Amino acid sequence: MMNVPTLQDSGVASGRGWLTVALLLLAATLVSLLLDQHVALMSQAMIYVLAVVIASYKLGWAESAACAVGAVTALNFFFVPPRWTLAVENRELFIGLATMLVVALVISHLATGIRRESEMARLSERRARQLQALSTELANAVSAAQVLSLGQKALDAAFAGPCTLVLANDAQELADTAALPAPLLDGLRSAMTEAAVLGPGTGRWPGLNAWYLPLGDKGRIVGAACIRPAPAGDVDGREHAQALCALLAQALWRLRLAASVLAAQSEMQRHQLQSTFLAAVSHDLRTPLAAIVGAASSLQTQRDRLPQPDQDRLLASIINEAAYLSNVTENTLQFVRLSSAGQALRRDWESIEEIVGAVLARVRQHDPQRRIKSKVASGLPLLKADPVLLAQMLGNLLDNALKYSDGAIELTVRVSAEGRELDVAVKDRGPGVPEAEQESIFEPYARGEQSGHRGAGLGLAVCRAIAAAHGGRLTFRRRNGGGSCFSASLPIEAQQPVKDLP
Numbered sequence: 001m002m003n004v005p006t007l008q009d010s011g012v013a014s015g016r017g018w019l020t021v022a023l024l025l026l027a028a029t030l031v032s033l034l035l036d037q038h039v040a041l042m043s044q045a046m047i048y049v050l051a052v053v054i055a056s057y058k059l060g061w062a063e064s065a066a067c068a069v070g071a072v073t074a075l076n077f078f079f080v081p082p083r084w085t086l087a088v089e090n091r092e093l094f095i096g097l098a099t100m101l102v103v104a105l106v107i108s109h110l111a112t113g114i115r116r117e118s119e120m121a122r123l124s125e126r127r128a129r130q131l132q133a134l135s136t137e138l139a140n141a142v143s144a145a146q147v148l149s150l151g152q153k154a155l156d157a158a159f160a161g162p163c164t165l166v167l168a169n170d171a172q173e174l175a176d177t178a179a180l181p182a183p184l185l186d187g188l189r190s191a192m193t194e195a196a197v198l199g200p201g202t203g204r205w206p207g208l209n210a211w212y213l214p215l216g217d218k219g220r221i222v223g224a225a226c227i228r229p230a231p232a233g234d235v236d237g238r239e240h241a242q243a244l245c246a247l248l249a250q251a252l253w254r255l256r257l258a259a260s261v262l263a264a265q266s267e268m269q270r271h272q273l274q275s276t277f278l279a280a281v282s283h284d285l286r287t288p289l290a291a292i293v294g295a296a297s298s299l300q301t302q303r304d305r306l307p308q309p310d311q312d313r314l315l316a317s318i319i320n321e322a323a324y325l326s327n328v329t330e331n332t333l334q335f336v337r338l339s340s341a342g343q344a345l346r347r348d349w350e351s352i353e354e355i356v357g358a359v360l361a362r363v364r365q366h367d368p369q370r371r372i373k374s375k376v377a378s379g380l381p382l383l384k385a386d387p388v389l390l391a392q393m394l395g396n397l398l399d400n401a402l403k404y405s406d407g408a409i410e411l412t413v414r415v416s417a418e419g420r421e422l423d424v425a426v427k428d429r430g431p432g433v434p435e436a437e438q439e440s441i442f443e444p445y446a447r448g449e450q451s452g453h454r455g456a457g458l459g460l461a462v463c464r465a466i467a468a469a470h471g472g473r474l475t476f477r478r479r480n481g482g483g484s485c486f487s488a489s490l491p492i493e494a495q496q497p498v499k500d501l502p
Contacts, residue, residue, distance in 0.1 A: 017063040024051040025070050029078060041079055045100055048075050049107070056111030064108035072101045120236070127240045130158060131247065138251035147255070151225075151248040158240060159227050167215075167223040167252070168192065174224065187212040188224040195221060197242060200232035213241055216249035223252070288321040295321075330392065345389065345469055349382045349497050352390075352413055352422060359394045360411075367402060374411040381415070383422060384493050385470055393466040393474075396459040397426040397486050405430030405483070421472070421489045429483040438476055463488070 028051040032044040048071035055067035076086055134154050141147045148167055155163035166174045166188055174192075177185055187208065191198050195218035198204045199211040211230040215223040225248075227241050295314040303311065353376055360374060383390075401409045405428035412425045433441055442464045460474075463486075467474040472490040479485050 017059045018066075020059060021055055021063050021067045021070065024055055024067060025074055027051065028071065029074050032075075032079060036079070044079050045075055048072070049100065049103070053107055053111065056108040057115065061108065061112040064112055065105060068101060068105050068108050075100070124236070127158065127236075127243075130154060131240075131243055134244065135247055138247060141251055141255070144252060144255060147248060147251045151244070154244055155225060155227060155241075158244065159237070160229055162228060164188070164226040165223065165248075166225075168221065172221065184226055188226060191224045192221050195219075197238065200230045201235065201238060206232070211238060211241060213245045215245050215252065220249070220253065222249055222256075288325050291321045292318050292325075345386045347384045347386055347470075350385050350387045350390070352376075352380055352383055352424070355387055355390050356394065356411070356413060356424075359391050359398065363395060363398045363402070366399075371402070371407070372398060372409045372411060375413070376411075377414040380413065380422065381492050381496055383470075383490060385490070389466045389469070390490075393463045393488065394424065394426075396463050397488075400459055400486075401426050401428040401430070401484075404428070407483075415492070416489065420492055422492055423487055423489050425485055425487040427479060427483065427485045429479070429481075432478055432482060432484050433476065441476070442474070460486075 025048075028048045032047050035044065035047075052064070052068045052071050056064040059067070073086070077084065134150065137150050138147060141150060144167055148165060152163070152165045155161070155165060164180070164184060166177060166180070169175050172192070174185070174188060180188075187198060187205075187210070190205070191212035191214045194204065195214050195216075196202070196204060197211060197213050199208045200206055202211070205212075209230065210226050210228045213225045213227065214221045215225065225241070225245055231237070295317045298306070299311060299314050306314075356374065356376055360372065364370065364372065398409070398411065407429040410425075410427040412423075412427070414423055415421070416423050442460050464474040467488045467490065470490055472488060474486065474488045477485050477487070
């Protein structure tokens, strides 16, 4: 942090400086009086010169010069014959006093210059450290609001203020300017329009009482700053303000470029998804379509020569392949829909018992052995959900369990122990999933190497996407004793709808 002295502080420091001058002259006079009987006049003059050197090292030019004049005057008045007068007895003493005055003034001037250079060096060091610290903090900034906060703190620390920092939106218009006075707002906008520093010492609008600086170069301006005070001769201060604004502009442009890169990556992923979708369609739909066309052609051209069992087999093949096509198409379309940005779900209050009942009624048409055993807890809360998507998720999980296992299948629905989620679990006693594939099975168009069944590899990917779209999650775990358990955890709304009284 950089401390900037105020006018009141300068006044106090000036008063202390003059008091220091008086104390130094008094101390030199007292010491010279004590040594008056033991030392020569030259030694007493050196005591006064020492006081001048101390004043020059500690005080400003005006106080140092006054101390030099006062030292010569005190030496002449108290110790140069005739004493207690300002008269000089002979020419040699007069030359000595004049020489001492010149030497004292030169010492004062040199010491004041050295001190001023030292102060400027220290100020430059503090400013360099501030720029370094700010650049480090801006490198870790992740939002424009964070950059704005860091920039405002940096300006307030470097200048007495008040300082104002405002960012611009994508349309190059300043944002959040309702509380700013009109003159300040005009200066900020003019700095952005001209893409140059305005104010004292800049050659542009020198009558202003502040510096107005744009954040960035022409065509890439992301905001503006107003800095006070703005002395026309403070070139170093103005350059430091420009350096701070340049760092802020670079940080904001970095964030904008990062957002553009992220958007480009999302667009690229969307195109990749479309390409994968087309590849999946051409690969996974070609075989069932060929089978349907072949079976239908055989029935059309050779129905009279085919026995009834062969006709039934061909009809069953057409139905099975059409059902497979329908399932692949529905899963693919839903996955593309859920993967697209900005697709909002049509949610309503739904009963999970009704969704489970509808899904079981459909799935059990393919479960003649009644392997699916359901266990739904009573008094379950309602879900704010899309019933079609939840039914598709549950249907995919049950279809997978029927396809990849031979034993009993358990469907359980209950409220979690914390009471904030609804857990829907499908458990089987199949071969399970190898540990290396437990995450990849949720990837689109990925299938287990040991599955032994055809498929597009979209079922579990769609299920996870549906759970995520409802704010939940779909997880897998291996069951003790063998088998798989797919569990969907869906959030329960705290505010449940009021049931209508009969």
